[in-house]
Amino acid sequence: MSLAGEQAPSSTRQDSRRPGARPVVLALLGASVAGAFPAFARAATSAYVGDMACNSCHEDKVRSYHGTAHFRTSSMPTSDTIHGKFGPGSNTLMTVNPNLYFEMEADERGFFQTAHLRSSPTEVLTRSERIDIVVGSGRKGQSYLFWDGDQLFQLPLSYWTGLDGWVNSPGYTDGRADFDRTIGPRCLECHAGRFESRAPPRNRYNVSSIVLGITCERCHGPGGEHVDRFSSATPPRSPAERAIVNPARLSRARQLDICGQCHEGLGTSITPPLSFVPGDELDRHLTFAKLAPSARVDVHASQVQLLERSKCFRLSTTMTCGTCHDVHAEQRELTPFSSVCMTCHAIESCRRFPKLGRAIDGKCVDCHMPLQQTVQIISRVDGSSVRPMVRNHQIAIYPDGAAGSFQLTP
Ligand code: HEC
Numbered sequence: 001m002s003l004a005g006e007q008a009p010s011s012t013r014q015d016s017r018r019p020g021a022r023p024v025v026l027a028l029l030g031a032s033v034a035g036a037f038p039a040f041a042r043a044a045t046s047a048y049v050g051d052m053a054c055n056s057c058h059e060d061k062v063r064s065y066h067g068t069a070h071f072r073t074s075s076m077p078t079s080d081t082i083h084g085k086f087g088p089g090s091n092t093l094m095t096v097n098p099n100l101y102f103e104m105e106a107d108e109r110g111f112f113q114t115a116h117l118r119s120s121p122t123e124v125l126t127r128s129e130r131i132d133i134v135v136g137s138g139r140k141g142q143s144y145l146f147w148d149g150d151q152l153f154q155l156p157l158s159y160w161t162g163l164d165g166w167v168n169s170p171g172y173t174d175g176r177a178d179f180d181r182t183i184g185p186r187c188l189e190c191h192a193g194r195f196e197s198r199a200p201p202r203n204r205y206n207v208s209s210i211v212l213g214i215t216c217e218r219c220h221g222p223g224g225e226h227v228d229r230f231s232s233a234t235p236p237r238s239p240a241e242r243a244i245v246n247p248a249r250l251s252r253a254r255q256l257d258i259c260g261q262c263h264e265g266l267g268t269s270i271t272p273p274l275s276f277v278p279g280d281e282l283d284r285h286l287t288f289a290k291l292a293p294s295a296r297v298d299v300h301a302s303q304v305q306l307l308e309r310s311k312c313f314r315l316s317t318t319m320t321c322g323t324c325h326d327v328h329a330e331q332r333e334l335t336p337f338s339s340v341c342m343t344c345h346a347i348e349s350c351r352r353f354p355k356l357g358r359a360i361d362g363k364c365v366d367c368h369m370p371l372q373q374t375v376q377i378i379s380r381v382d383g384s385s386v387r388p389m390v391r392n393h394q395i396a397i398y399p400d401g402a403a404g405s406f407q408l409t410p
Pocket residue numbers: 049050051053054055056057058216217220222223224226227230231239242244245246249
């Protein structure tokens with residue numbers, strides 16, 4: 001039990017992390033660029049400059065992108081970014097342990113999670129830690145992190161959007177107050193823009209180096225050279241001189257690798273964090289267990305493997321994530337995705353068409369990419385487990401009933 005008596009939350013280290021501050025990070029990249037890499041892209045490996053450096057010329061893209069879940073997937077704590085509630089009536093979580101409950105409080109020092117543990121009839125131990133980083137846009141839920149010196153830890157409670165309430169963080173045991181779970185670089189690699197790791201233990205970072213929100217340069221590579229060239233008196237004229245990676249110009253495999261940094265599962269890192277640069281082969285940085293074609297892949301964060309299993313992907317040469325997604329804008333309507341199916345399939349090709357007719361129009365995704373429960377993220381609350389629903393990216397034929405959300409209303 002990691003509960004200390006009356007441990008005061010530290011309030012130092014604040015200054016380097018002003019809310020909203022997005023430090024310009026300069027990082028030199030070494031040998032990770034493959035030899036076969038196009039010359040223009042190699043020139044672009046000079047410096048990371050951050051999203052706001054793109055704003056003067058790509059203002060619409062920046063504004064639109066900053067409204068997406070990618071950008072909001074990590075943030076400084078504010079009453080807007082934290083979805084969990086601090087008001088009376090919704091700021092406590094009881095546990096299966098009658099002697100332990102959690103309380104959430106907000107004051108001018110910040111937002112806190114406090115564990116109260118009755119250790120004897122006369123003694124109550126408390127441990128209180130401040131939310132320093134918010135992880136998750138809140139579409140499904142959020143987890144919260146805190147600093148202890150330069151070490152980053154997870155807080156015991158998360159927020160679950162489906163329940164609009166606090167739950168034990170995924171994988172935590174109900175009835176325990178665990179403040180010891182370390183946050184390693186892979187978590188930040190998928191949920192933040194940039195950061196600098198320090199010598200072990202694995203959860204040590206240069207605190208002021210962390211850039212929250214996924215940045216443009218995670219998909220486009222370092223942009224310093226590109227900005228310089230377009231700010232100069234003789235801006236580039238051909239795409240080859242632009243010194244930036246446009247994923248659309250890469251092979252399908254290298255395009256998938258960009259998304260696969262974070263959407264191909266956890267993997268095992270074989271190079272230091274953030275070594276991958278768009279255009280690289282992901283395999284040189286991360287290895288993924290090779291699964292038998294029939295093995296069950298969890299639908300959480302494994303969209304690449306699942307899509308690759310689809311006939312649509314295997315028997316076409318063009319399908320990538322970008323066939324359906326524009327990552328620079330929020331996409332919330334389901335119907336437009338079905339129009340994408342219709343670029344390769346006629347509605348009549350569905351074997352349900354003879355029976356259901358036009359009722360399937362705009363509903364292709366409901367039956368062929370059903371929402372399913374993940375087996376991976378599990379939170380325990382009130383003695384039962386909650387799991388989010390995720391979109392299965394294996395486009396295929398599913399038994400009737402797999403598509404829970406399908407409504408036969410024309
Ligand atoms: C000084 C102006 C300027 C700045 C700053 C700038 N860009 Fe550009 N960028 C351009 C211009 C001009 C083009 C050419 C595209 C066009 O003609 O529409 C371009 C093209 C691109 C392309 C497409 C390249 C291709 O080969 O098709 C990408 C991707 C891109 N920029 C990303 C970024 C990112 C990311 C940043 C911030 C790190 C950034 N740009 C900052 C001016 C700029």
